[in-house]
Amino acid sequence: MQGGSRRSTSREWQRRAYRWRMARACGEPFVRQRALPLFVAERTRFALRFTCEYCTYFRAEDERCTHGYPNAEHKSAHYEQSPDDLLFCKDFELL
Numbered sequence: 001m002q003g004g005s006r007r008s009t010s011r012e013w014q015r016r017a018y019r020w021r022m023a024r025a026c027g028e029p030f031v032r033q034r035a036l037p038l039f040v041a042e043r044t045r046f047a048l049r050f051t052c053e054y055c056t057y058f059r060a061e062d063e064r065c066t067h068g069y070p071n072a073e074h075k076s077a078h079y080e081q082s083p084d085d086l087l088f089c090k091d092f093e094l095l
């Protein structure tokens, strides 16, 4: 049981390392742009889910990204303070 757990942890770290290398090779994990007023309006109107809190790789217990990306600007709270600043994460996967 413990060996299996250790093996799955090792595989998880291998996956993380692979994704991290890919992110570094492909540049930033985020695409940054200025949000158009239409997007800001529709984000609220349609309750768009694109922030870390709705991503598979978000760890709720410490609010960090499993891939190790700096996610302070990609959480919902950031958009309440800076609604015109828009980041899309290339690794986002909807829960």
Ligand code: SF4
Pocket (backbone or CB within 6 Å): 051, 052, 055, 056, 057, 058, 059, 064, 065, 066, 067, 069, 070, 071, 074, 089, 090, 091, 092, 093
């Ligand atoms: S959206 Fe990107 S930064 Fe945020 S948790 Fe998912 S993979 Fe990490």
